[in-house]
Amino acid sequence: MTPLPPRTLKLDALAGKRGEKLLFSGVSLTLAAGQVAELRGPNGAGKTTLLMIVAGVVRPAAGKVSIEGGDPEGRTETDIGYFAHRPAIKARLTVAENLRFWAALNGNPPESILPALETVGLAPIADLDAGNLSAGQTRRLALARLIVSDRPIWLMDEPTAALDAQGEALVAKLIDAHLDRGGLVLAATHHELGLAHPSQTLVLGQPLVAA
Amino acid sequence: MTADVTLKKPNWFSRIANPGQFLAWSKGFVAPLAILTATLFAVGLYLAFFASPPDYQMGETVRIMYIHVPNAWLSQFVYGVMAVASIGTLVWRHPLADVAAKSAAPLGAVFTGLALFSGSLWGRPTWGTFWEWDGRMTSTLILFLIYLGIIALWRAFEDQGRAGRVIAVFTLVGALDIPVVKFSVDWWNTLHQPASVLSMSGEHVAPAILIPLLVMTLAFTLLFITLHIVRMRTEIFRRRAESLERQAAANLMA
Amino acid sequence: MTAFLAVIGRDLRLATRVGGDALTLVLFFVMVGVIVPFAIGPDSATLSRLAPGIVWIAAFLSMLLGLDRLFRADDEDGSLTLFRHAALPLEAIVAAKVIAHWLLTALPLIVASPILAVLLAMDFAAWEKTVLSLLLGTPGLVALGTIGAAVTVSLRRGGLIAPVLILPLSIPILIFGTGAIAAGNPDGISNAALLFLSAISLVTLVLAPFAAALALRLSED
Numbered sequence: 001m002t003p004l005p006p007r008t009l010k011l012d013a014l015a016g017k018r019g020e021k022l023l024f025s026g027v028s029l030t031l032a033a034g035q036v037a038e039l040r041g042p043n044g045a046g047k048t049t050l051l052m053i054v055a056g057v058v059r060p061a062a063g064k065v066s067i068e069g070g071d072p073e074g075r076t077e078t079d080i081g082y083f084a085h086r087p088a089i090k091a092r093l094t095v096a097e098n099l100r101f102w103a104a105l106n107g108n109p110p111e112s113i114l115p116a117l118e119t120v121g122l123a124p125i126a127d128l129d130a131g132n133l134s135a136g137q138t139r140r141l142a143l144a145r146l147i148v149s150d151r152p153i154w155l156m157d158e159p160t161a162a163l164d165a166q167g168e169a170l171v172a173k174l175i176d177a178h179l180d181r182g183g184l185v186l187a188a189t190h191h192e193l194g195l196a197h198p199s200q201t202l203v204l205g206q207p208l209v210a211a
Numbered sequence: 212m213t214a215d216v217t218l219k220k221p222n223w224f225s226r227i228a229n230p231g232q233f234l235a236w237s238k239g240f241v242a243p244l245a246i247l248t249a250t251l252f253a254v255g256l257y258l259a260f261f262a263s264p265p266d267y268q269m270g271e272t273v274r275i276m277y278i279h280v281p282n283a284w285l286s287q288f289v290y291g292v293m294a295v296a297s298i299g300t301l302v303w304r305h306p307l308a309d310v311a312a313k314s315a316a317p318l319g320a321v322f323t324g325l326a327l328f329s330g331s332l333w334g335r336p337t338w339g340t341f342w343e344w345d346g347r348m349t350s351t352l353i354l355f356l357i358y359l360g361i362i363a364l365w366r367a368f369e370d371q372g373r374a375g376r377v378i379a380v381f382t383l384v385g386a387l388d389i390p391v392v393k394f395s396v397d398w399w400n401t402l403h404q405p406a407s408v409l410s411m412s413g414e415h416v417a418p419a420i421l422i423p424l425l426v427m428t429l430a431f432t433l434l435f436i437t438l439h440i441v442r443m444r445t446e447i448f449r450r451r452a453e454s455l456e457r458q459a460a461a462n463l464m465a
Numbered sequence: 466m467t468a469f470l471a472v473i474g475r476d477l478r479l480a481t482r483v484g485g486d487a488l489t490l491v492l493f494f495v496m497v498g499v500i501v502p503f504a505i506g507p508d509s510a511t512l513s514r515l516a517p518g519i520v521w522i523a524a525f526l527s528m529l530l531g532l533d534r535l536f537r538a539d540d541e542d543g544s545l546t547l548f549r550h551a552a553l554p555l556e557a558i559v560a561a562k563v564i565a566h567w568l569l570t571a572l573p574l575i576v577a578s579p580i581l582a583v584l585l586a587m588d589f590a591a592w593e594k595t596v597l598s599l600l601l602g603t604p605g606l607v608a609l610g611t612i613g614a615a616v617t618v619s620l621r622r623g624g625l626i627a628p629v630l631i632l633p634l635s636i637p638i639l640i641f642g643t644g645a646i647a648a649g650n651p652d653g654i655s656n657a658a659l660l661f662l663s664a665i666s667l668v669t670l671v672l673a674p675f676a677a678a679l680a681l682r683l684s685e686d
């Protein structure tokens with residue numbers, strides 16, 4: 001397993017808004033290579049908003065996100081693999097075509113596609129239209145995209161949603177493998193992920209910080 | 212990727228710039244500005260209609276020019292204000308900038324509409340019709356449509372903060388494009404029609420005409436400034452009221 | 466380069482597979498030409514005089530109506546968010562989409578233009594000029610339209626606003642596009658119009674991806 005480039009993710013007194021409403025404030029966290037943090041909290045507490053802030057999509061209401069360890073002149077967006085709610089899979093393209101597109105867009109070789117599909121168990125139906133996939137299979141395809149994109153930082157929003165027990169085990173396996181390679185994971189989740197690695201916990205909807 | 216939005220020490224700029232402060236200091240300006248505007252209009256209208264000579268070609272109808280020209284000037288000036296406000300939104304995320312832009316758009320549309328209307332009345336005796344595709348009038352019409360599009364955009368967004376940022380991009384694109392539009396319309400006009408008829412006879416504008424024109428222009432500009440401040444205040448109050456409504460709903464749920 | 470081509474390839478595939486509406490726009494274009502004689506009478510002399518304008522209006526309408534498809538699908542399924550983390554910068558992704566959109570909307574129109582030329586009694590020389598002006602002007606139109614699509618991407622029912630926004634701004638393209646063809650114009654004017662048209666298209670093609678990418682970023686904020 002090739003190691004990932006080392007990064008450190010720092011959240012510094014982050015505050016997040018949805019529209020006018022302040023959802024959380026004073027959130028701080030440091031994640032070094034090989035570490036994982038679970039983001040907990042009731043629905044509406046702002047977990048997705050926090051992830052979107054860390055992903056650089058939404059501006060924080062206050063505070064700072066920094067990703068250290070990369071080229072200071074470079075774009076930090078390419079350090080991020082965002083596993084979001086919406087799958088970004090096109091129904092009219094085949095499974096393989098969907099993945100091939102993202103591999104090309106994210107600068108990864110096409111050879112990585114088949115192994116990724118095999119890992120998530122979709123290799124047999126690689127040439128089927130993605131519109132035929134169930135919700136769980138679509139999520140697996142999104143996981144394959146995460147594998148193929150080979151980014152050090154994984155931001156995951158409810159990674160086990162729509163997945164069965166096998167799927168949940170797959171997610172845990174992938175996260176553990178990612179951490180072994182020196183990656184970082186910040187995952188918003190309702191469930192216990194069952195990881196081999198110990199994780200920090202960040203709870204929103206309560207006034208505090210990483211435990 | 213860092214986004215440092217921590218509170219900075221307030222300097223004089225942010226002191227006048229934040230909406231609350233703006234409400235405080237602008238309150239005292241509205242009445243004096245309104246009086247000044249009214250005075251200038253009184254003086255200007257008197258000069259325009261009674262104290263200036265009729266044009267030797269167009270006769271008395273030239274007096275509509277004293278309404279048309281200031282409004283035509285304002286139609287562009289207000290867009291300039293919107294463009295500057297847009298820069299304020301995009302570069303500094305200035306809280307007042309998108310309030311300024313949003314408040315200016317309908318005013319700009321009205322002044323442009325008045326320019327079109329007065330231009331139409333002015334041209335009627337000369338053209339025989341209420342509209343000719345004259346170069347300047349056509350450009351003004353296109354500007355009018357751009358204003359209306361921007362107003363439609365403001366109304367289409369639910370999140371007004373997002374609206375302000377996105378509309379700022381569009382306004383600046385428009386600002387770059389408007390000179391191109393003017394150029395192309397003039398080019399088109401010289402192809403299809405003789406030179407513009409809406410000009411005043413004579414190369415030099417006599418002081419007897421210039422002074423009332425300047426006074427009227429100043430009067431209309433001050434009218435814009437007064438109305439703009441009033442609209443900005445109203446918009447800030449409106450946003451506060453909405454914020455309170457939302458909080459009330461949220462508190463009910465909590 | 467691979468990434469750039471991959472974006473174009475994906476958009477092309479999506480539009481031409483089942484469920485894509487690539488042909489509908491061409492049909493719309495031809496239909497505008499078909500209904501014109503019903504509105505203004507079938508007199509050949511009139512038609513051929515008005516033909517350049519009609520072709521351009523038909524092209525305008527078809528392309529403006531197709532703007533919504535540029536970003537809406539990608540916005541709805543979350544692709545736009547992932548584009549921001551791509552190795553290819555968002556501006557380049559937008560530029561690739563502009564090219565794909567041109568291939569899907571403008572190129573078919575140009576290919577279908579002989580039909581319109583015949584229906585509207587255009588002579589061959591006029592048609593040649595029409596194709597040239599469409600080739601030079603439609604890229605600028607697509608680029609400008611992309612800005613409108615980006616600005617309205619977060620509006621649920623933004624479908625008609627984008628054309629309304631872009632139409633006034635694209636009048637220079639219409640003026641120079643038709644100016645290049647109009648029968649009464651001597652070659653000097655024609656060529657000047659083509660030059661202006663090319664200049665506008667070029668500048669718009671270069672600047673639009675930046676403006677559109679900025680609008681897309683601000684729409685998610």
